[in-house]
Amino acid sequence: MLTDPRERTLARNLVKFSCNVQKGENVRIEAYDARPSFVAALIEEVYAAGGYPFVSLYDNRIQQALMTGMNAKLATAMKDFDAAKMSKMQCYIGVRGGNNPYELSCSKIPDGNVGIYGERYGTPVHHEIRVPHSKWVVLRWPDPGMSALSGMSTEDFEDYYFDVCNLDYRRMEEAMDPLVELMNATDKVRLVAPGTDLTFSIKGIPAVKCCGHRNIPDGEVYTAPVRDSVNGVISYNVPTVCNGVRFTDVSLTFKDGKIVKATSNDNAAIERIFSSDEGARYVGEFSLGLNPLVTKAIGDILFDEKISGSIHFTPGNCYDEADNGNKSSLHWDLVLDMRAESGGGKIYFDDRLIREDGIFVVDELKGLNPLQLAASMQG
Numbered sequence: 001m002l003t004d005p006r007e008r009t010l011a012r013n014l015v016k017f018s019c020n021v022q023k024g025e026n027v028r029i030e031a032y033d034a035r036p037s038f039v040a041a042l043i044e045e046v047y048a049a050g051g052y053p054f055v056s057l058y059d060n061r062i063q064q065a066l067m068t069g070m071n072a073k074l075a076t077a078m079k080d081f082d083a084a085k086m087s088k089m090q091c092y093i094g095v096r097g098g099n100n101p102y103e104l105s106c107s108k109i110p111d112g113n114v115g116i117y118g119e120r121y122g123t124p125v126h127h128e129i130r131v132p133h134s135k136w137v138v139l140r141w142p143d144p145g146m147s148a149l150s151g152m153s154t155e156d157f158e159d160y161y162f163d164v165c166n167l168d169y170r171r172m173e174e175a176m177d178p179l180v181e182l183m184n185a186t187d188k189v190r191l192v193a194p195g196t197d198l199t200f201s202i203k204g205i206p207a208v209k210c211c212g213h214r215n216i217p218d219g220e221v222y223t224a225p226v227r228d229s230v231n232g233v234i235s236y237n238v239p240t241v242c243n244g245v246r247f248t249d250v251s252l253t254f255k256d257g258k259i260v261k262a263t264s265n266d267n268a269a270i271e272r273i274f275s276s277d278e279g280a281r282y283v284g285e286f287s288l289g290l291n292p293l294v295t296k297a298i299g300d301i302l303f304d305e306k307i308s309g310s311i312h313f314t315p316g317n318c319y320d321e322a323d324n325g326n327k328s329s330l331h332w333d334l335v336l337d338m339r340a341e342s343g344g345g346k347i348y349f350d351d352r353l354i355r356e357d358g359i360f361v362v363d364e365l366k367g368l369n370p371l372q373l374a375a376s377m378q379g
Contacts, residue, residue, distance in 0.1 A: 004037070006162040010216070011041035013166065014093055015049055018137035018213050023050030025090035028134075032058040033097035034141045042093060054089065060097075070113040075120035082121070086129045096302075097141035114243045115276050119329035123317075127331075132320045139165065139216035140302050149299035164293045164303075167377045169212030172219060172290070175373055176209045178364045179221050179288070183207035186349040189225075189286070191311065193338055193345030195235030195251060198313075200225035202286065208321045210287075219291025219306040224324035225283050228257035234313055237342055238297045238304050238335035245269045246299075250334055252315070257282050259315065274315065279328030284318030287311060288347075288355075289335070292374035301333050308370045309339035309358020311347070 015021050027046045031039050039055065046053040086092075130136055140146065147157035187203040202223045210220045235251040245266060253261035259281040264270045274280045289310035297304045305312045316330030338345030339358035347355040354362055360369050367373065 006166060007035070007038045007041050009166050010162065011038065011045045013169075013212070014137055014139070014216065015042065015045040015051075017169065018216065019091040019093060019135045021046055021049040021051040021091050021135075025051045026088055027051045027053050027091040027093065028086065028089040029053055029055045029093045029095070030058065031055070031095040031097070032063075032141075033060055033143065034095040035097075038141070039095070042095075051091065054085070064109070067109045067113050067117065070109075070117050072116055072120055075117050079121045079124050082125050083129055086125055087133070089130075089134050092130050092134045092136035094136070094138040095141050096138065097143050109244075111272065115272075115329065119277070123329045127317060135213075137212075137214055137216060138302070140300055146298065146300060150296075151298075160293075164217045164291065167212075167217075167291075167293065169218060169377075171377045172373065173209055173211035175367050175376060176211060176221055176290070179290075179368060180207045180209055182349065182354075182364065183221065183223055188348075188350050190348040190351075191234065191313075191336070191345065192348070193235070193336060194237075194343045196233060196336065196345065198230065198232040198234045198254070200231070200283075200286070201229040202226065205322050205324055208319070215302055215306075217291055217294060217303060217306055219294065219308070220287045220289050220312075222285050222287035222319070222322060224318045224322045224326070225257070225286050227282055227324045227326050230254040230257045230283055234336065236313075236334045236336050238307075238310070238337055239299060240301060240304070240332075240334060241299065242273060242332050243269075252334075254283075273330065273332065276330055277328050279326045280316055280330040282315065282326045282328075283313060284316050284324065284326045284328065284331060285312070285314035285322070285333070287314070287333075290368055290373070292370035292377070295370075297335070297337065301335075304335050305333045307335070307337055307339075308373075309342075309355075310335050310337045312336070 043053045142158050142161040147154040150157050184207050191198045205223050207223045210218050212218045233253045239248045248265045250264040252259050262270050289307045291306035292308050294306045312333045312335045314333045316328040318324050318326045344357040
């Protein structure tokens with residue numbers, strides 16, 4: 001099967017760098033609406049590494065049909081089936097394509113069905129088995145739908161996609177070390193931007209580098225707030241899709257860690273999301289976006305959360321590597337772009353200004369600014 005050389009490079013990076021597949025390891029490949037030539041390239045690279053590929057192909061229109069009759073009994077049965085398989089995998093590669101990100105907003109899907117599936121299937125299979133017990137990476141696949149969201153032609157978007165995804169992430173990993181060190185020494189964080197004045201503590205919760213081992217594209221350092229420490233308001237300025245609904249102008253007010261007020265372009269829909277379980281009203285992640293080639297929001301969270309100069313502050317489940325104790329079926333990455341052209345903003349660590357209008361202003365972190373980091377990653 002003919003393969004674009006850029007596909008081959010990406011497949012090799014996913015297998016050898018992101019998952020570091022070793023001889024005899026089982027590798028689960030889940031591909032949603034992905035190009036067959038790329039899936040074939042992944043299989044070939046797994047074989048070349050001495051691993052064993054286990055492949056599942058999905059179509060998002062079929063997933064939509066499945067959700068119309070979803071209930072707790074079916075989701076639990078599906079969990080039992082797939083959990084048994086996932087528990088035997090040492091590695092996982094998830095390829096997420098799909099021309100239409102709003103498939104799950106279909107009027108034929110009853111309210112609550114997607115949430116039931118997330119709680120009874122997604123959380124136990126992925127958050128409780130795949131995430132903590134395997135080497136995993138998830139990526140989007142460039143398709144006409146993503147191209148349309150980005151405002152680019154399909155060809156131009158594919159060029160952009162492969163430029164971003166095939167960066168030298170090893171060099172990014174080294175450049176992140178000073179930020180990890182600083183975050184691990186920080187107690188109080190303050191975010192200030194239009195409509196935003198938020199404080200919280202990250203004391204005692206590890207900072208984690210994301211540099212091509214978990215997501216492609218990648219480029220962030222995350223931790224989590226101390227669960228009950230969040231106070232104030234944050235207003236996000238990057239549109240986002242959750243449960244098939246496109247949200248804009250999301251604003252959250254916190255008191256002692258809990259979301260006490262949530263507004264958006266669809267207040268009823270956002271209230272349903274935050275009422276899904278207790279942990280949905282608390283935050284499980286705070287992260288700084290750092291990818292120098294991700295320069296604008298395109299409506300896809302795996303890209304948008306990596307915008308250099310952004311942060312995301314995520315209601316819902318925390319990660320085991322930065323565990324603040326919050327558990328939920330929700331993990332909703334909401335993005336605030338703090339660059340000057342998006343309204344600007346400031347980040348303070350223990351009352352010291354760290355980043356202003358998306359640019360690091362302290363000497364030890366200037367190597368993470370877009371121009372410097374892009375030059376180092378592109379050789």
